[in-house]
Amino acid sequence: MRKACLALLLAASVTPALAQDKTFDLKISHWVPASHPLQKSLEDWVAAVNKDSGGTITGKVFPAQQLGKAFDHYDMARDGIADVTYVNPGYQPGRFPIVGAGELPFLISDAKGGSMGLDAWYRKYAEKEMKDVKYCLAFVHSPSSFHSKTKKIVMPEDVKGLKIRPAHATMANFVTSLGGTNVQSSAPEVRDIIERGVADGVTFPWGSLVLFGIDKVTKYDMEAPLYTTTFVFVINKDKYNAMSDKQKAAIDKNCSVEMAGVVGEHWGKFEDAGVDKVKAEEGHEVYKLTQEQTAAWKKAAEPLVKTWGDGAKKAGADPDAALADLKASLKKYNALAE
Known part of the structure; x- marks a missing residue:
């Protein structure tokens, strides 16, 4: 009887450990300075993922091309050099043609709504166009x-x-x-x-x-x-696939249209504030x-x-249908330029 009780106690002490998700420490890479608003956006992103995963997903943000050149960030996520990367698809002409619709002149009027409209539209194309990675979200900066x-x-x-x-x-x-x-x-x-x-x-x-x-x-x-310029966050597929369902859900929750708007708005406010700064400078x-x-x-x-x-x-x-859908999505989020 004593042995049976001891066995039950041991089983009870082991079970929670067995049920605990494996921890992941993500390497998150971008290529702008740490003083850029993107740094905080990515720090906030991983903090949200950490909370939603019950603390089992952590991460460190590496700015300023520490892990690789700006042009290489898509391939860095694909190859596992970094786990999450910030990519400008337009840096590689012809490689990601569909998302390039967001670059067309006089199309997007606002960073927050433009990011949400672009992201909501692109999700059905991303799985094919960016099939080497786990697509997270797309966003734009303010019109420039x-x-x-x-x-x-x-x-x-x-x-x-x-x-x-x-x-x-x-x-x-x-x-x-x-x-x-x-x-x-x-x-x-x-x-x-x-x-x-x-x-x-x-x-x-x-x-x-x-x-x-x-x-x-x-x-x-x-x-x-x-x-405007289109940007995306992408994730290494192997790293994402190795996660538990709960952890994947934490990632997915923060790879959303709403999060695209949060990132776009934060960056957009920073860019908009620059207009008055330049106007105040001598020689401009x-x-x-x-x-x-x-x-x-x-x-x-x-x-x-x-x-x-x-x-x-x-x-x-289908370019005509795709562009019409993008314009409808931008209009929905009040970001279609007149």
Whole structure:
């Protein structure tokens, strides 16, 4: 009898340990400075996952390309160099054509709603287009435009002859179509290439212009909602698949349309605050476009829709239906540009 009781006591003490989920310590990588709002967004993200997993998922955020170059972050998640990464799909032209719809000029008006609308729309395409990883969420920053050192860019023809560092593949196509030359670089390298004369200007959001010190080497700033940039958080598939159902649920809860809006809004407020900072600096000319000038830019951007559509079609999407769905999603979240 005593042996039986002892066996039951031992079993009771062992069972909770057996039922306890394995712990995971995630390596979370991005390529902007730790002072960028994305750092806090990712720290908040892993804190939420930690809470929802009952403390079994922890993580550390590695900023500023510590684990790898900006261009490599999708492959870093795929290959397990990092467990969660921040990716700019437009850094690799042609690789992720469908999500590039979010880069089209004069489409998205707001960072929070734009992020929610984009993410809600892209989920049905992400499983195929980003099949090497576990897709988490997509988001955008606030609408942005041109900043240049050598010449005021007012009309589309003003880009002719300029060397521009584009934000992504769509803006690169735009620059080329207008007679400019693209200079490819990641965001942390932009100040250097303008300072050295390798580039004359850049398409960049306002708060980040100041954060990266690009405002120190530029002079002319177009205040117009010309474009946004799409970003995604992705997760290593093997790491996600090794988790328990409860842990996967914790990840899924924080890979949502709502979380996309949280990340987009936090970043958007930072970028919007940069407009007044640049206006207050000496040596900067910040200018808005007239209705006629805006119409000229919209007209010049029309071929980009076809270019995007051709790429989306090759990737297996119906471009007309996909773009109509994206616009409907953006409208739902009050972020469709007029």
